[in-house]
Amino acid sequence: MAEAAIAETPAAEAQAPLLAVNNIEVVYNDVILVLRGLSLEVPKGRIVALLGANGAGKSTTLKAISGLLKTEDGEITRGTVVYDGQVLNAMDPGAIVRRGVFQxxxxxxxxxxxxVHENLRLGAHTRPHDSQVARDIQMVYGYFPRLKERTGLAGYLSGGEQQMLAIGRALMARPRLILMDEPSMGLSPLLVREVFGIIRKLNEDLGITILLVEQNARMALEVASYGYIMESGKVVLDGTADDLRTNEDVKEFYLGGGGEQRKSFKNIKSFKRRKRWL
Amino acid sequence: MDAFLLQLLVNGVIVGMLYGVVGMAFVLIYKASQVVNFAQGEFLLIGAWVCWWTLTEFDIPFVFGFLITLVFMFVLGVLIQVVVLRPLIGEPIISVIMVTIGLSIFFQSLLNWMFGVFAQPFPRIFETPSMEIFGLQVQTVYVMSMFVSVAIMAAFAWFFKASKTGLAMRATAFDQQAAQSLGISVRHVFATAWAISAMVSAVAGVVVGVVNGVSSALSFFGIKVFPAVILGGLDSIIGAVVGGLIIGLLENLAAYVDVDLQWGNMQRIAPFYALILILMIKPYGLFGTRDIERV
Structure with missing residues (x-):
């Protein structure tokens, strides 16, 4: 059913997507099956959200794409990850970063x-260190002026600043596709808004394609143009961000219990999670 | 202050610097790959023997023999990492330690078998074996070693602060997976760490070999690096240097006590007394890091 929906992706009919994950199966330690037949597509220049509960396999999906799975004893046992016409399955993380995919x-x-400065330079590890790198560091400071003032160790930055540094470090690699895993984790609502504003800006200014994994479904669907919803290793629902926002099931599970009718404790107690999607 | 004590203090600083250099080499491996390398002393021994062999066998100038030694040690370091230690990644730390102890025994025996158990003097390298500095007789090679040590320390400082590989090494030491997510090859970092460590140790080995002659006693020099690095904190490069200096001075002061008070062999064991004391008072060492915790 996921395959059928993909054909309706707006950009898919025009050109091949920048990233296509085709029916992958991921196994940890040779025994634990985490992803079972997951497919998704990320068109060039878009922000695509990947949503789902804890343990659904969102982070594993990102690691399967970036190759970091191999550092955790995980393995893609079936299916392909195709980026820009190349199969990434067997590549090591370094080779994938060099091709422009950064997690x-x-x-x-x-x-x-x-x-902060050293962290940013590290981000450019896969590029030759030259004047270009220095210029890019200034560009990152342009996006995150707060980082420029911090001269101490990065460990003493606030959570929000650390997230900005992590994003800035990613920019240093000059990626075409950023895989972003829970940028809102542990941040105050105001900072979450700021970080998502930055994500949108990077997408608009630099044309970076973003695959965004989030718990905060509301914010994610605000910046993304398309979304996938995962449950136990599979995509169970996908559609444009607008469709997902208005979908009753998504509202119920991710955007907070059906909205206005929650008025008394009685209703909350009788609120029952639907166990099945379809 | 009498001249003898002053002489010992100068010796202490010079030998301490050498401890510091070998300590840095040891810390480099520990930081990058979390391996406690008990074969560090053998790197000194191998370096000294290789240099001695090229000099006596081919009768070439010291500089060339020295360069050949460095190249040899670079290759050896990479080889040991790739062949012996890479397959052990992910194994318990105790297995890895046992393997490095095994390496140490293997190289000791191999070198004893190849070159014999007797100390061999280096061919004469400097025109004047010793020079006078502020009224003190200091061996020329020691003066040289001072310069070499300082140069190596400066090179280390630059390497970790400014070079791409050095930054990659620090990142790998802090968080391997995060380093890999940046495109850093951990295998490459490990191999480089071993190669540099072997080379730097060999430099110290050659210097000590020129002074005392080359024999298996050189690997004992490597053992004395342990108190130095533990004093400084196992994962601190600066700590290794400071620890090395302290141990070097301590040892020579102990020698003064030995001679003056007729106490016997304090010189040999003083560093290890220091080691025990430090572990009791500061288990992380003087400069050892604890994780940053934001409150």
Missing amino acids: VMEGRRIIQDMT
């Missing part, structure tokens, strides 16, 4: 005992 990992993962 901003969950929890920011900045190098805490280095300065």
Whole structure:
């Protein structure tokens, strides 16, 4: 059913998508089946959201694309990850970064005992270190003026600043596709808004395609043009962001219990999760 | 202050710098790949023997022999990492430690078998074996070693602060997976760490070999690096240098006590007394890092 929906993706009919994940199956430690036949497409220049509950396999999907799966004893046992006409399955993470796919990992993962500047330089590891890098660092400071003022170790930055540094570090690699894993994690609502504003700006200014994994479905569907919803290793629903926002099931599961009719404790108690989607 | 004590202090600083250099080499491996390398002393030994062999066998100028040694050690370091340690990635730390102890025994025996157990003097390298500085007799090679040590330390500082590979190494030391997400090849980083470590240790090995002659006693020099790096904190490069200096000075002060008070062999064991004391008071060492915790 997911395949049928993909054909309706607006950009799909015009050209091949920048990233196509075709029916992949991922196994950890040779036994634990995490993704079972997941497919999705990310058209060039778009922001696509990948939503789902904890443990649905969202992060695993991103790691399967970026090759980081191999660092965790995971393996793609079936299906292909095709980026820009190339199959990424067997490549190591370094080769994938060099091709322009960069994953901003969950929890920011900045190098805490280095300065902001050093972290940014690290982002450019796959490029030759020249004057271009210095210029790009200035560009990142342009997007995140707050980072420029921080001269101490990156570990002492606030959560929001660390997220900005993680995004800035990704920009240093000059990626064409950023895989962003939970940029809103642990941030205050105001900062979440700021970070999503930045994500939208990067997409508009630099034309970077973004695959966005989020718990905060409301915010994600605001910036994304298309969304996929995952459950236990599969895509169970997909559609344009507008369609998803108005979909009753999505409202119920991700945008907060059916809206206005929740008025008394009685209603909350009788509110029952639907176990099945279809 | 009497001249003898002053002489010992100068010796202490010079030897301490060498401890510091070998300590940095040790810390480099530990930081990058979390391997406690018990074969660090053997790197000194191998370096010294290779240099001695090229000099005596081919009768070439010291500089060339030294360069050949560095190239050899680079290759050896990469080889050991790739052949012996790479397959052990993911194994328990104790297995890896046992393997490095095994490496140490293997190289000791191999070198004893190849070159014999007797100390061999280096061919004469400097015109004047010792020079006078501020009224003190200092061996020329020690003066050289001072310069070499400082140069290596400066090179390390530059390497980790400014070079791409150095930054990649620090990132790998902090968070391997995050480093990989940036496109850093962890295999490459590990191999480079071993190669540099082997080379730098060999430099120290050659210097000590020129002073004392080349024999398996050189690997004991490597063992004394342990108190130095533990004093400084296992994962701190600066700590290794400071620890090395302290141990070097301590050892020579102990020698003074030995001679003056007729206490016997304090010189040999003083560093290890220091080691025990430090572990009791500061288990992380003087400069060892604890994680940054934001409150």
